[in-house]
Amino acid sequence: MPADTPPHRYDAAMAAAIESRWQAEWETRRIYEVHDAAGDPTRRSNKLFVMDMFPYPSGSGLHVGHPLGYIATDVYVRFRRMCGADVLYTMGFDAFGLPAEEHARQTGQHPRINTEANIANMRRQLDRLGLSHDKRRSVATTDVDYYRWTQWIFLQIFNSWFDPQARRARPVAELAAEFAAGERTRPDGRSWGTLSEAERREMIDGHRLAYVADSPVNWCPALGTVLANEEVTNEGRSERGNHEVFRRPLKQWMMRITAYGDRLLEDLDLLDWPESVKTMQRNWIGRSTGALITFDAVGRAAGIEVFTTRPDTLFGTTYMVLAPEHPLVDELLAEEWPVGVAEAWTGGAATPRQAVDAYRARAAAKSDIARSDSKTGVYIGRDATVPFAQTRVPVFVADYVLMGYGTGAVMGVPGEDQRDREFAEAYGLGVIRTVQPPDDHPCDQAYTGDGVSINSGFLDGLDVDASKALILERLAAAGCGRATVNYRLRDWNFSRQRYWGEPIPVVFDEHGPVALPEAMLPLELPELTDWAPRALARDSDPEPPLGRVSDWTEAVLDLGDGPRSYRRELNTMPQWAGxxxxxxxxxxxxNDKALVDPEVERYWMGDPEPGGVGGVDLYVGGVEHAVLHLLYARFWHKVLHDLGHVSGPEPFKRLINQGYIQAYAFKDSRGVYVPAEEVEGSLESGFEHRGERVARELGKMGKSLKNSVTPDDMYASYGADTLRLYEMFMGPIDQDRPWETRSVVGSQRVLQRVWRNLVDEETGELRVSDEAPDDDLLRLLHRTIDGVRSDMEGMRFNTAIAKLTELNNELTRHHTGAPREVAEVLVRMLAPLVPHFAEELWHRLHGYGAGSVTQADFPTADPALLVTDTVEVPVQVNGKLRGRVTIAADADEADAVAAALSEPNVAAHVNGRELRKQIYVPSRMITLVV
RNA sequence: GCGGACGUGGCGGAAUCAGGCAGACGCGCUGGGUUUAGGUCCCAGUACCCACCAGGGUGUGGGGGUUCGAAUCCCCCCGUCCGCACCA
Structure with missing residues (x-):
């Protein structure tokens, strides 16, 4: 620090002092706490519920990219509070998860200790930013008082079924009652009264929204857990850690999210979300309409059911394919090859069994990428019959058909499907075109467009849509097919073989799952001495850590019919649950009576506009949650809505994805990253690290690229307000942008100039004058108020800051200190952006007994000062700018043109030529055409 | 391959919603001043080309179109980023 720095300059040290003083003051005066009860419903139009996606409390702490969204919501919330809004704003922690378990395994420390330490550290870093959260409302998903209600919601879901007629969830008790009353019957016609207890339980359990299924799961031995499909990469490895993943059948809890596919799709239209996120959700749900068609297998009773979106091409079927995992494969396999079978079809194997076994083994060993390279398969030695056409076609096993989509079986139509075409080429299968392609269509390509049906019996001559309609009618009449809707969306695997998650509040008796009664919640995690997840052998079976607690796995409980022994559920919930x-x-x-008081829920979640969708008014978070978190939360919300626990159909009305802050990273000649902070040089001169040339690239900020910049670094060099201002100034909130530490000083200079216009740097005395601002300054002030207000409303903080800077630059040019009236308004406009800085100046202006600037009104522009008597208007001649004239704001076109023509340069370009056209856009532009 | 977003100075970006002065604001850079340490602060300049100035020409990824007027609207192409990816 140079010795001659003025003693009262706004610098990092002064910022630190100001920030800690006002944070303590705000805390003492509890100014960010919002009322606990529901507000006055008649003033609901004033309510505002704003949230950031809550963070996972990572052990490595924050870098400057993390708080971007938090600062943005804080600025917005502070602005809206100053405009009179009743704001609910807080933050919690998504604290269950694997990293805490991994840390625990390394240190021997219970995950809760590590988790709480991380939360404390993160709170410290966030507090330093001056966020205006109501801290009393902070929750962590690991709090027993919190996960008690997570478990309660699980039970609500478990105790519900989806009624397809009503299109909503209803209690299973009602389903049982309908069975008992005979209003609903089993498919086999047996009445409820004749069923055994086991059969009744099975019947009900088969309808629940949370159910146990023995289904293939993604078993990852290295992580010691199964993973959701979403946690597995395209290459078939774990998203976390890139470990091998194997498909294994296992009893798993599933959530019947597919029942809500249509509503999750339809209600996207009600939401104010980025189009890209809606598109991703639509693709994820993957609704497609088509038909289920059953083909008879020759010589077997079993039929092969396929899903197709093109039932009109049925007559073009020349073969069929089953996915390698398809359960019918084993049943349909022929004992031996038919006479004269082609070598290519057998894979060189002696029997169909050997061919299929070898093919399956090869398919399992290949990554999905390799699988997609070429079409391969083997014949299973059996044929099927194409309905109506009555032709016999061979049945193959091929890995280009996925078990997870449709029925896991397809009809091969090489005439109208390019994938089928490629397979047919490879195995010498026939091609029958059933839609007439245009003349210029290449004859070696499938034709997928519209056209007239050919070679299709009763469909000939009809177009695609008419053919689909007629074939569906005939299939239904013949009993071998029907129209259907298929979804890419699968039911949600809800079990994790982990310790550090919510225990599932269910026990098992001899018939299956039994819900714990609400009174037994919370079901707390047992203490473990050996809780660490284990990396297991490749061929191991899933083993939940809770299974190692012998006095917990078996429980004697009285669930209504006396004490009995039950087995506990050993899996925990996935991190998405909380x-x-x-x-x-x-x-x-x-609230210990309900997850939320209904009246409070209605106040904050009800839509301020009558008929609106309701939900959180503004939700800000990263686009990485575009599908999973947001889809799961919407699903739960809809179930809770159906059951009457929440008032609206959607949780998040408006969503903004904040952009990522990227940072430059530097690699040496070996391709190893070097610490970015030690690199010197420039783009022109080249970059060097310890004398060695390094290459620059832009990437995610983080440890692996050695390019992290922490908020703590910025607090030390500039203070929190400068960091806030810089992050908001960098660009639009939803845009990625590169971090540049050397530019942060610009934001500090802005604050320093504001400070200097109000405070004498030598004496610390106030520099404001009591003289009224001159007319130009006053008009600029009100234009600024007007612009800043609308920018803040639209969350365009970068341009709001630019306008405030312009105003301040104008004050700087006066050299005399700011007129009090201007200073006072400027400080209020700065308050949402740089709250500590503004609070300090506010109190210097108004004396230390003044109330918080946080609770002051945001300035309002005087409309009279937004209009001017005269305006400077540019003049175009033949589309080119030739001069400017100052004319009366209310001048008519004739006056404007006359003024324009009297401008020498304009006159020179008109050069006496005849005016062919003249246009005056009031106050904007004069255009002359000659 | 399919879908989405986006291309503006040396850099981040503004103007795009509603066609009307392109480059606000900041970083960086250049020059000057104050101090004197090359730090800080203040002032001026900074898209490119020509010109002493006045001014002129060119310019928003490329090409075309609509219009008196296009960064903005429409069509084609190129490029970057993101998502999905044999979805039958």
Whole structure:
């Protein structure tokens, strides 16, 4: 620090002092706490519920990219508070998860200790930013008082079924009652009264929204857990850690999210979300309409059911394909090859069994990428019959057909499907075109467009749509097919073989799962001495850590019919569970009677506009949650809505994805990253690290690229307000942008100039004058108020800051200190962006007994000062700018043109030629055409 | 391959919603001043080309179109980023 720095300059040290003083003051005066009860419903139009996606409390702490969204919501919330809004704003922690378990395994420390330490550290880093959260409302998903309600919601879902007629969830008790009353019958016609207890239980369990299924799962031995499909990469490896993943059948809890496919799709239209996120959700749900068609297998009773979106091409079927995992494969396999079978079809194997076994083994060893390279398969030695055409076609096993989509079986139509075409070429299968292609269509390509049906019996001459309609009618009449809707969306695998998650509040008796009664919640995690997840052998079976607690796995409980022994569920919930509903707990975090008081829920989640969709008014977070978190939360919310626990159909009305802050990273000649902070040089001169030339690239900020910049670094060099201002100034909130530490000083200079216009740097005395601002300054002030207000409303903080900077630059040019009236308004406009800085100046202006600037009104522009008597208007001649004239604001076109023509340069370009056209856009532009 | 977003100075970006002065604001850079340490602060300049100035020409990835007027609207192409990916 140079010795001659003025003693009262706004610098990092002064910022630190100001920031800690006002943070303590705000805390003492509890100014960010919002009322606990529901507000006055008649003033609901004034309510505002804003949230950031809550963070996982990572052990490595924050870098400057993390708080971008938090600062943005804080600025917005502070602005809206100053405009009179009733704001609910807080933040919690998504604290269950694998990293805490991994840390625990390394240190021997219970995950809770590490988790709580990380939360404390993160709170410290965030507090330093001056976010205006109501801290009393903060929750962590690991709090027993919190996960008690996560478990409660699980039971609500478990105790519900989806009624397809009503298109909503209903209690299973009602389903049982309908069976008992005979209003609903089993497919086999047996009445409820004749069923055994086991059969009744099975019947009901088969309808629940949360159910146990023995289904193939993604078993990852290295992580010691199964993973959701979403946690597995395209290459068939774990997203976390890139470990091998194997498909294994296992009893798993599933959530019947597919029942809500249509509503999740339809209600996207009600939401104010980025189009890209809606598109991703639509693709994920993957609704497609088509038909299920059953083909008879020659010589077997079993039929092969396929899903197709093109039932009109049925007559073009020349073969069939089953996915390698398809359960019918083993049943349909022929004992031996038919006479004269082609070598290519057998894979050189002696029997169909050997061919299929070898093919399956090869398919399992290949990555999905390799699988997609070429079409391969083997014949299973059996044929099927094409309905109506009555032709015999061979049945293959091929890995280009996926078990996870449709029925896992397809009809091969090489005439109208390019994938089928490629397979047919490879195995010498016939091609029958059933849609007439245009003349210029290449004859070696499938034709997927519209056209007239040919070679299709009763469909000939009809176009695609008419053919589809007629074939569906005939299939239904013949009993071998029907129209259907298929979804790419699968039911949600809800079990994890982990310790550090919510225990599932279910026990098992001899018939299956039994819900714990609500009174037994919370079901707390047992203490473990040996809780660490284990990396297991490749061929091992899934083993949940809770299975190692012998006095917990078996429980003697009285669930209504006396004490009995039950087996506990050993899996825990996935990390998504806690984040599915935390927004509801923010509303009423201390409630021990309900997850949220209904009146409080209605106040904060009800739509301010009558007929609106409701939900959180603004939700800000990263686009990485575009599908999973947001889809799961919407699903839970809809179930809770159906059951009457929440008032609206959607949790998040408006969503903004904040951009990523990227940072330059530097690689040496070996391709190893070097610490970015030690690199010197420039783009022109080249970059060097310890004398060695390094290459620059742009990437995600983080440890692996050695390019992290922490908020703590910025607090030390500039203070929190400068960091806030810089992050908001860098660009639009939803855009990625590169971090540049050397530019941060610009934002500090802006604050320093504001400070200097109000405070004498030598004496610390106030520099404001009591003289009224001159007319130009006053008009600029009100234009600024007007612009800043609308920029803040639209969350365009970068341009709001630019306008404030312009105003301040104008004050700087006066050299005399700011007129009090201007200073006072400027400080209020700065308050949402740089709250500590503004609070300090506010108190210097108004004396230390003044109330917080946080609670002051945001300035309002005087409309009279937004209009001017005269305006400077540019003049175009033949589309080119030739001069400017100053004319009366209310001048008519004739006056404007006359003024324009009197401008020498304009006159020179008109050069006496005849005016062919003249246009005056009031106050904007004069255009002359000659 | 399919879908989405986006291309503006040396850099981040503004103007795009509603066609009307392209480059606000900041970084960087150049020059000057104050101090004197090359730090800080203040002032001026900074898209490119020509010109002493006045001014002129060119310019928003490329090409075309609509219009008195296009960064903005429409069509084609090129490029970058993101998502999905044999979805039958």
């Amino acid at each position: 984040s599915c509903w935390y927004y509801l707990r923010y509303l009423d975090p201390g």
